[in-house]
Amino acid sequence: MNKYFNMDESVFDITERFPETIRYLAEKGFTPLTNPLMRKIMGKKISLEKALLTKNLDIGLCEKELIEVIEQNKNTGFAEIDLSLEKKNVQNTGYDDGKKNIRIEGVLPCPIRIPLLEAFKEFHSKYIEENKDELEKQNYKISYDLRSANLGIDWIIKEAQTGKKENLPDILLSAGFELFFDKKLMGSFIENKDFHCSIEKMNKDFCNDYIDLRDGKKNYAIIGVVPAVMIVNTELLRGRKMPETWADLLLPEFENSAAIPFSDLDLFNSVILNIYSRFGDEGIKKLGRACRTSLHPAQMVKGKASLVLKNPKSVVNEPPAVNISPYFFSKMIKEDSALKTVWPKDGAIAAPIFMLVKKENEALTKAFADFFLSEKTGRVFSESGFFPSTNPDVDNRLGEDKKFSWVGWDFIYQNDIGSLLEKIKTDFETAAGKI
DSSP: OOSSOOTTSBHHHHHHHOTTHHHHHHHTTOGGGGSHHHHHHHHTTSBHHHHHHHTTOOHHHHHHHHHHHHHHHHHHTSOOOOGGGGSOOBOOOSOBTTBEEEEEEEEEOHHHHHHHHHHHHHHHHHHHHHTHHHHHHHTEEEEEEEEEGGGOSHHHHHHHHTOOGGGSOSEEEEEOHHHHHOTTTHHHHHHTTSEEOOOSSOOTTTBSSSOBOSOTTSOOEEEEEEEEEEEEEGGGOTTOOOOOSHHHHTSGGGTTOEEOOTTOHHHHHHHHHHHHHHHHHHHHHHHHHHEEEOOOHHHHHTTTTOOOOSSTTOOTTOOOSEEEEEHHHHTTOOTTOSEEEEOOTTOEEEEEEEEEEEGGGHHHHHHHHHHHTSHHHHHIIIIIHOOOBOOTTOOOOOOTTOOEEOOOHHHHHHSOHHHHHHHHHHHHHHHHTOO
């Protein structure tokens, strides 16, 4: 017992009162706490003592160290947390003082942005220090602008729409079929051989007898995946069998019973492309008829869309029974909830996170490209955001039943993805009654 906190208090309550403890706990393996949404939802579900036990940590020692962190903060008068990382991080884009600017830009999924930025910032600083003579000799500098994915990628799209490779970064990170394969955007730069990136060795979860995320043409590298799964409200099934596959969700009994986050374009595009590649035009129409609403997964897991209406026979304005969601949000569901996660037997739909490297400067950016392909980055993806990494040395902690559904490189290269997305979006929206 100490004067600051009780060990049976929730992790959220303690970190809310003493934000300086967030960094300490993150260093002990609780990196999801650096994400405000994860800390609020997951932190409320577990006491500090139980959390420490899950990591087999010495409770007494951790308590003493936490007290030291709090008292040190009291003495210095500020919390040792780099809150600037929660905002857009821009490091002088463009050209300045005659130095060529090597740009690293893109968007990162919200749950991993802060921990990955912290690791990258440390790597960036170390690189600049160790290579300052070479940087001066070759008259260049390294800048970065890695924003939160929930802010969108309009700024990258505008750069690509200029048609000038000099307006684009030297390393580009983002999800998004539309951005990377549309011939009016990055697709044209790939055709012109301005950009490329490839991975030779890949994690067994993504390179096995049924899936291979390696691009045989060596144009694109996929560094991680956002798995799309189903979150099912069992109280709203009303006698229907729990959907176990994507084909189940397309059955007539699930018409007007599902939701998909339209605002998450990367996930949405991945889902509709996958459904189209497997079930064709009719599959898109069935998906549209099933998904009568747009619902952010956080709304469902926080209970804002999980309550059964007073009249159990009423289906008017009833919340959806099924939500197509990133796997990350399933980790926020309480054990006693009516919400259940379904990892489809035919595979979670893989929404890839890509990396491209500009050829003309790849020698200068190699160290940074290697950082994003590294085991360290892969562990941040997998452990902080539940976004499985393609790095072969990372344990994604996925059982053999956790398979993935991927459109395949043949499908990608045999289709004009930009035009195809426009078509199937229209077909989906028509079936859903949006237009």
